[in-house]
Amino acid sequence: MKRLATLIIGLSVVVAGCSDKPTGPSQTTTSTFTVPLTAANEVPPTVNADAGATGTAVIVLTIARDNSGTITSATAAFQISVAGFPPGTLVTDAHIHNAAVGVVGGVYVATGLTAGELVLTNAGGTVTKSGINVPADKAAAILNDPTGFYFNVHTALNPNGAIRGQLSAPVTY
Secondary structure (H helix, E strand, O other): OHHHHHHHHHHHHHHHHOOOOOOOOOEEEEEEEEEEEEHHHOOOOOOOHHHHOEEEEEEEEEEEEOOOOOEEEEEEEEEEEEEOOOOOOOEEEEEEEEOOOOOOOOEEEEOOOOOOOOOOEOOEEEEEEEEEEOOHHHHHHHHHOHHHEEEEEEEOOOOOOOEEEEOOOOEEO
């Protein structure tokens, strides 16, 4: 009887020590947003020489979460491809803004792109920026409501944005 009582007490201690929360290292996920960019999506739409430009931004957000699921850190990588710009176009910047479709918003996550870094050959070009730190709260906001954010590319002719696209649900791994 004593052995049975000892066994029950021992099992109770083991069960009490178990938790629903996983233990061990944090979890890392990668979310990829593919954003088509057009001049018609800008607010107001681009109607000058940049009006025929298009592009694609592939944004890879790498997120680390603690055991409770809270985002603890995030980085972004951007691959920006553009086409259809007039000869001599100077791309000056590109970034994520926080605003819904049809609304202009402030810069939310900068790519670190500098003027002239995206070199256009035959009216198009591609540049990759990686290792961009994204504050955990901003990464969480983007993941929670991607359609509340847009990406755009700025040119010397259109300093407020030449081509734009709204984020949508990412592919997450």
